Amino acid sequence: xxxxxxxxxxxxxxxxxxxxxxxxxxxxxxxxxxxxxxxxxxxxxxxxxxxxxxxxxxxxxxxxxxxxxxxxxxxxxxxxxxxxxxxxxxxxxxxxxxxxxxxxxxxxxxxxxxxxxxxxxxxxxxxxxxxxxxxxxxxxxxxxxxxxxxxxxxxxxxxxxxxxxxxxxxxxxxxxxxxxxxxxxxxxxxxxxxxxxxxxxxxxxxxxxxxxxxxxxxxxxxxxxxxxxxxxxxxxxxxxxxxxxxxxxxxxxxxxxxxxxxxxxxxxxxxxxxxxxxxxxxxxxxxxxxxxxxxxxxxxxxxxxxxxxxxxxxxxxxxxxxxxxxxxxxxxxxxxxxxxxxxxxxxxxxxxxxxxxxxxxxxxxxxxxxxxxxxxxxxxxxxxxxxxxxxxxxxxxxxxxxxxxxxxxxxxxxxxxxxxxxxx
Amino acid sequence: xxxxxxxxxxxxxxxxxxxxxxxxxxxxxxxxxxxxxxxxxxxxxxxxxxxxxxxxxxxxxxxxxxxxxxxxxxxxxxxxxxxxxxxxxxxxxxxxxxxxxxxxxxxxxxxxxxxxxxxxxxxxxxxxxxxxxxxxxxxxxxxxxxxxxxxxxxxxxxxxxxxxxxxxxxxxxxxxxxxxxxxxxxxxxxxxxxxxxxxxxxxxxxxxxxxxxxxxxxxxxxxxxxxxxxxxxxxxxxxxxxxxxxxxxxxxxxxxxxxxxxxxxxxxxxxxxxxxxxxxxxxxxxxxxxxxxxxxxxxx
Numbered sequence: 001x002x003x004x005x006x007x008x009x010x011x012x013x014x015x016x017x018x019x020x021x022x023x024x025x026x027x028x029x030x031x032x033x034x035x036x037x038x039x040x041x042x043x044x045x046x047x048x049x050x051x052x053x054x055x056x057x058x059x060x061x062x063x064x065x066x067x068x069x070x071x072x073x074x075x076x077x078x079x080x081x082x083x084x085x086x087x088x089x090x091x092x093x094x095x096x097x098x099x100x101x102x103x104x105x106x107x108x109x110x111x112x113x114x115x116x117x118x119x120x121x122x123x124x125x126x127x128x129x130x131x132x133x134x135x136x137x138x139x140x141x142x143x144x145x146x147x148x149x150x151x152x153x154x155x156x157x158x159x160x161x162x163x164x165x166x167x168x169x170x171x172x173x174x175x176x177x178x179x180x181x182x183x184x185x186x187x188x189x190x191x192x193x194x195x196x197x198x199x200x201x202x203x204x205x206x207x208x209x210x211x212x213x214x215x216x217x218x219x220x221x222x223x224x225x226x227x228x229x230x231x232x233x234x235x236x237x238x239x240x241x242x243x244x245x246x247x248x249x250x251x252x253x254x255x256x257x258x259x260x261x262x263x264x265x266x267x268x269x270x271x272x273x274x275x276x277x278x279x280x281x282x283x284x285x286x287x288x289x290x291x292x293x294x295x296x297x298x299x300x301x302x303x304x305x306x307x308x309x310x311x312x313x314x315x316x317x318x319x320x321x322x323x324x325x326x327x328x329x330x331x332x333x334x335x336x337x338x339x340x341x342x343x344x345x346x347x348x349x350x351x352x353x354x355x356x357x358x359x360x361x362x363x364x365x366x367x368x369x370x371x372x373x374x375x376x377x378x379x380x381x382x383x384x385x386x387x388x389x390x391x392x393x394x395x396x397x398x399x400x401x402x403x404x405x406x407x408x409x410x411x412x413x414x415x416x417x418x419x420x421x422x423x424x
Numbered sequence: 425x426x427x428x429x430x431x432x433x434x435x436x437x438x439x440x441x442x443x444x445x446x447x448x449x450x451x452x453x454x455x456x457x458x459x460x461x462x463x464x465x466x467x468x469x470x471x472x473x474x475x476x477x478x479x480x481x482x483x484x485x486x487x488x489x490x491x492x493x494x495x496x497x498x499x500x501x502x503x504x505x506x507x508x509x510x511x512x513x514x515x516x517x518x519x520x521x522x523x524x525x526x527x528x529x530x531x532x533x534x535x536x537x538x539x540x541x542x543x544x545x546x547x548x549x550x551x552x553x554x555x556x557x558x559x560x561x562x563x564x565x566x567x568x569x570x571x572x573x574x575x576x577x578x579x580x581x582x583x584x585x586x587x588x589x590x591x592x593x594x595x596x597x598x599x600x601x602x603x604x605x606x607x608x609x610x611x612x613x614x615x616x617x618x619x620x621x622x623x624x625x626x627x628x629x630x631x632x633x634x635x636x637x638x639x640x641x642x643x644x645x646x647x648x649x650x651x652x653x654x655x656x657x658x659x660x661x662x663x664x665x666x667x668x669x670x671x672x673x674x675x676x677x678x679x680x681x682x683x684x685x686x687x688x689x690x691x692x693x694x695x696x697x698x699x700x701x702x703x704x705x706x707x708x709x710x711x712x713x714x715x716x717x718x719x720x721x722x723x724x
Contacts, residue, residue, distance in 0.1 A: 050542060050653040053551035219696055226648045226657040227453075229446045229578075230689045234696065236573065237429075237439055250553035250649035257555060258647055261575035262566055283649065285557025 170205020466672025476655025482641025511634020670720025
């Protein structure tokens with residue numbers, strides 16, 4: 001304390017007034033700044049290294065495209081959107097740690113979980129525990145949103161769902177089976193949850209519409225199996241009329257190249273749910289004609305201006321075509337930001353309420369769903385996205401004779417399945 | 425019952441031919457990788473966990489070189505030599521420093537290099553899987569042998585594998601260099617005392633081992649998909665081959681690799697659901713009955 005420094009009352013009042021005004025103005029100013037400039041933060045967990053780096057890379061590109069488009073229009077609620085990604089390397093404990101860090105340390109407002117189903121089930125528990133809204137953009141396993149025992153209101157899923165895919169696949173295969181008299185069926189799918197789930201559901205739907213289809217063998221190579229020669233020669237020996245496969249990505253490319261060397265596709269019809277994705281089509285040196293495939297992402301599924309435009313914008317920005325993961329994350333950002341707009345708030349409960357049953361126009365929206373996709377209120381999962389099957393050709397658009405099942409029918413089949421499981 | 429199919433297969437010439445060639449294809453590529461692994465362990469005493477990454481480099485080098493030069497034969501040799509050169513640099517700059525260190529350091533170093541090389545591959549070649557596609561000379565319908573189909577490229581792989589095995593055996597058992605290498609494996613101090621440059625032998629063996637892994641990757645390139653981390657799929661099986669064949673034994677690696685191929689190609693006929701397990705059952709049986717491996721030497 002300085003000596004002789006007593007303020008007069010007048011001086012004291014003046015100083016206080018100025019100080020207070022300054023403080024208040026300062027607070028006001030910073031508060032305003034926060035309102036205007038503090039971005040909405042989204043933490044993106046995925047795999048960016050190793051064998052499925054493509055999952056994270058192309059998924060993040062889809063999300064980033066959507067974020068950039070919103071920011072170019074001034075953001076949402078006057079705030080910019082900021083999305084950051086981190087690599088879990090496909091490790092469950094790492095994905096969980098990253099998700100927690102995003103929320104606790106980085107104070108993100110929302111999580112986007114673009115992990116494989118293995119990690120997604122664990123990250124789901126983080127979102128339940130920390131009460132943070134999580135958009136699930138890659139896990140396609142039906143149980144994730146359908147099993148009430150593990151369901152949480154904080155999870156929403158913009159990714160496709162296995163049961164929907166398999167319904168279209170089975171019905172398409174049944175149609176071809178009837179036309180061509182295919183009764184001896186085989187399968188070769190990767191030996192983990194997704195491969196088994198996809199294959200079993202496919203056969204259920206196939207046999208429902210074409211009861212004379214008999215399953216004569218199932219093969220389960222491990223995930224990332226480099227060489228399928230034993231499986232291929234085994235199938236050649238057993239001579240099925242047709243076979244189904246849930247192999248994907250690099251595994252599928254290797255399988256097709258190896259099977260072609262044995263002339264397998266000339267002897268048996270191939271139904272593969274995952275060929276029609278640009279990553280697979282691009283990697284194949286020669287696309288075999290006449291394979292039956294489901295669409296992961298194609299610019300002509302759905303064949304709408306909105307989807308072609310999306311493919312063009314994506315291609316312009318990244319010099320490559322979108323993948324299945326790109327449309328899933330793109331849709332995820334759309335759902336989330338439109339939800340926030342509708343809620344006019346970032347408060348968790350309000351945004352959850354706004355996203356329940358939210359229907360939006362989106363590139364993935366199926367024409368019979370009015371070009372829209374919907375986060376179904378009951379289980380927070382995406383419906384209305386386009387699913388088609390068709391035959392491969394070697395040139396663009398790569399798949400023709402597209403076959404769709406109306407969503408009203410898909411939903412009916414899904415309901416039947418869920419009731420059978422006791423989940424509905 | 426599927427077991428009946430296995431019995432039927434043994435009675436059918438076409439099925440036997442198909443499954444045996446299928447076993448040989450798996451076996452030959454595995455042999456190339458495992459023999460390098462075994463050689464490096466036998467002479468240098470290093471468990472090179474990063475060996476799978478060298479296999480990956482072989483495939484990537486082929487991918488790049490084919491874009492510059494169309495001839496697959498020339499590219500195959502250049503790419504394998506490229507991996508050999510990379511191996512020497514890796515040994516001289518890094519591995520050399522840990523010969524005297526505990527095993528744990530080797531594992532750490534090699535594991536670090538798996539991660540580094542995988543990420544490097546991602547930076548250089550991108551995160552997408554690549555496919556080379558069959559060389560034009562092999563783009564033809566499969567050969568028909570005893571009523572079974574055998575793709576011509578696979579015949580090529582089998583022949584190359586067999587030739588490499590033969591040359592390797594002649595080199596190690598009949599030449600002066602081979603004798604030095606075997607002597608170094610036995611006692612590097614003694615070899616050094618005789619005035620032979622042991623460091624040079626080490627570098628040479630590492631180069632040879634890397635070359636073999638690279639060649640495996642080169643041959644696998646056209647029929648398997650190429651992606652960062654593809655080495656992980658082959659390194660485990662290579663270790664199993666080395667365990668079955670005996671640490672440090674090239675002949676053992678050859679027999680071990682073909683046994684694994686046979687287990688898989690016939691296992692899938694009779695037991696399609698547990699086909700993968702036969703490889704491990706074989707390893708367990710060998711470890712119980714003959715812990716040093718089929719051709720392994722007794723510990724001195």
